[in-house]
Amino acid sequence: MRKVTFSVLAGTFAIALLATSCKKEDEMTPTPSPTPSLYTRLGGDGAITAVTDQFIQNVLADPTIADNFAATGADPYRFQLFRERLIDQLCAATGGPYTYKGANMYDAHHNMNITDAEFNSLVAALVAALDQFNVPDAEQNELLGILGPMQTDIVGH
Template identity: 50%
Template sequence: MERSLYERLGGIDSITAVVEDFRDRVAADDRINKKFARTDLVRLRKMLIDQVCEATGGPCKYSGRSMKAAHEGMEVTSGEFDALVQDLVATFDHFKVGQKEQGEVLAVLGPLKTDIVELDSSQVGTPLPAAYQAAPALAR
């Protein structure tokens, strides 16, 4: 049988490196970084690592909010969703992740779009609504 996607990505160390590079690209991307104005980035890093690890067949357990709850009231546009996917592909290319593995990760993430995008618009760089409730910071 084929190895799990988790193993083919290189396991937890590779996924951690991917998430950190991706987080830095998002932070530098004016098309989407306003949405993270009140986000606890330590929590986000952990949640993304656990989510990708679990979704690809690794030994982690995601403990964060559902994709619908986490992005509710954030007013993410489809243009912003696409911008985030472009940043992720740039990260994959940077680490020379194979086209097959990239496609498999994007196939897992694609269906989440309907839970995340609230505005069918190509606009990018839109602000985080004041009413948005950010997740509590992780205890540290």
């Protein structure tokens, strides 16, 4: 009698085990891993530095905005600081392990009377740099989506 009870119990346990361990195929689909940060998808420090250098070259080659950077370009120390702050800002804003330590966008552009047209020229110089490095449209749009809202702090004062 005891033996019967034991084997009935063991059988029930085995069925329960099978029922829980044999999942349907669709239940076994692995959880998708989270999308890497934009910083990572752009290629991290090295790629962002290379794009920024190209971006600055494009800005300096654009006659509609080159003059805005004449004083910056004429002073190597000032130019280097500007370049490093721009790289830091782009790395931080895209989710990289950095803190941007420069001025906020309102203070950095105060008294420059930057126009919407100048802002658009600078964005075009950035897009050209991103194209030169074959950055896909999705990442370009994501970056522009981060920088676009800065326009109100940068333009018109």
